[in-house]
Each structure stands twice: as C-alpha cells, then as structure tokens.
Amino acid sequence: MLEPDARAALTEQLRPPAGYELLHAVGTTFTLDLTSALASPLSFAAHRVRESDDPIAILDAVRRAADRVDIFAQAGQIVAPRQASDLVAFLEPMLHPVTARCPGGLFHPKVWILEYGRGSDRAYRLLCSSRNLTADRSWDMVVRLARYPHQRRSAGECPGTRLPYRAPPACCHSLD
Numbered sequence: 001m002l003e004p005d006a007r008a009a010l011t012e013q014l015r016p017p018a019g020y021e022l023l024h025a026v027g028t029t030f031t032l033d034l035t036s037a038l039a040s041p042l043s044f045a046a047h048r049v050r051e052s053d054d055p056i057a058i059l060d061a062v063r064r065a066a067d068r069v070d071i072f073a074q075a076g077q078i079v080a081p082r083q084a085s086d087l088v089a090f091l092e093p094m095l096h097p098v099t100a101r102c103p104g105g106l107f108h109p110k111v112w113i114l115e116y117g118r119g120s121d122r123a124y125r126l127l128c129s130s131r132n133l134t135a136d137r138s139w140d141m142v143v144r145l146a147r148y149p150h151q152r153r154s155a156g157e158c159p160g161t162r163l164p165y166r167a168p169p170a171c172c173h174s175l176d
Contacts, residue, residue, distance in 0.1 A: 010129075011043035013112075013142060017123050020116035025069045028109040031132040032073035032095070034088050035081045039133075041065040041090060059087075066090040071133070074107045075099045079134070123148045 016022055022044045045061035075097035081088065098107040112127040123146070130141040 010127075010140070010142075011039050013125075013127055013144060014040055014043050014114065016044070016116045017146075017148065020118045020121075020123055022065065022068050023115040023117045023122070025112060025114045027069070027071045027112045027133065028073070028107070029071065029133040030074045030106065030108045030110070031077045031079065031134050032071065033079045033081075033134040034091060035085070036133050036135050037071055037091055037095065038085070038087055040069050040071070041094070042087075044068070059090075062087060063090050066094050069094045070096060072096045072098050072107070073133070 014025065025040060025044075027040060041062050042065075044065035045058065071094055073095065078095065078097060100107055110129040110132060112125070112129070114125040114127070116123040116125070125147075126143075126145040128143040128145075131138065
C-alpha cells in the first residue's frame with residue numbers, strides 16, 4: 001500500500017544532494033508540456049538563488065541550469081503554453097524531439113539520469129517515472145536509484161555488485 005504522506009514532487013527528486021551541484025541531467029518523456037519542462041531548470045536554479053529577489057540573477061541561474069539539461073520527447077508531442085513566458089526561451093537548446101526509427105514506432109520512456117558533483121566527487125541518480133512531463137495532476141510512481149561516493153561496499157553486499165541486501169521492513173509480509 002502506498003503511504004499518502006510519503007510523497008515528493010519531481011522538483012524534489014531532481015534537486016541535488018546536500019553540498020552537490022548539477023553537472024548534467026537527461027530526461028525522457030513521450031508528451032512534453034513546455035510549462036512543465038520549466039520545472040527542471042527552475043528546480044536547479046532555485047538551488048542557487050534561494051534568497052534572491054534579483055530577476056536578472058534568477059534568469060541567469062535558469063539559463064545556466066538549462067545549459068546542463070537535455071530533455072528528449074516524441075516529435076509532435078511537445079505542447080506550447082497558452083500564455084508565453086520569457087523563461088520558455090531558455091528551453092529551446094535543451095529540448096530534443098525524437099522520431100522512432102521503426103515505422104509506426106514511438107519514443108515513450110519516462111526516465112531521468114542525473115549527475116551531480118562536489119569537487120572531484122560524483123553522485124548519480126536514476127528516476128524512472130510512470131507519467132509524462134505534463135501538467136497532469138495525477139499521482140506519479142517513481143523509482144529512484146542513487147549512488148553517492150561515500151557509499152562503500154560492505155560485508156552485507158552481494159559479491160560482484162555494490163547493492164546492499166536489506167531485509168524488508170517489519171510492516172511488509174512475504175507472499176511465500
């Protein structure tokens with residue numbers, strides 16, 4: 001059962017870990033709403049200009065964040081906003097329409113691959129989502145996998161992997 005109090009917005013899932021900054025983000029979707037696409041560079045920009053009221057500083061932070069983001073979407077499925085925003089202009093270099101090679105094929109993945117940096121340390125995150133990057137208000141299921149440099153292999157990890165074995169929480173029941 002899903003816990004309704006254990007939820008987070010996509011912008012929270014994209015936000016860098018404490019002390020890190022975004023190096024590069026790649027997102028994929030079938031349908032792309034340009035207003036919703038602004039969420040990614042705005043979330044990274046907000047990380048830099050939390051307390052600034054200077055609109056130039058905010059626009060510059062959005063521009064720099066957009067330079068580090070690439071979003072791939074099905075060609076013909078990119079929706080423009082009803083009312084234009086100056087910020088939408090920053091999206092152009094980060095948007096990439098995709099056409100499937102197979103006749104009748106569609107580009108339909110919904111994933112984010114993120115690389116963050118802190119000095120020479122790198123952290124990585126993979127988000128696999130159940131919905132497109134649109135203004136749809138329905139709930140989204142997201143699988144989040146992350147790797148941080150301070151994580152080291154321990155005795156409890158499976159040989160040949162860096163994935164730890166964790167027993168299920170006491171609230172979970174086996175189907176065996």
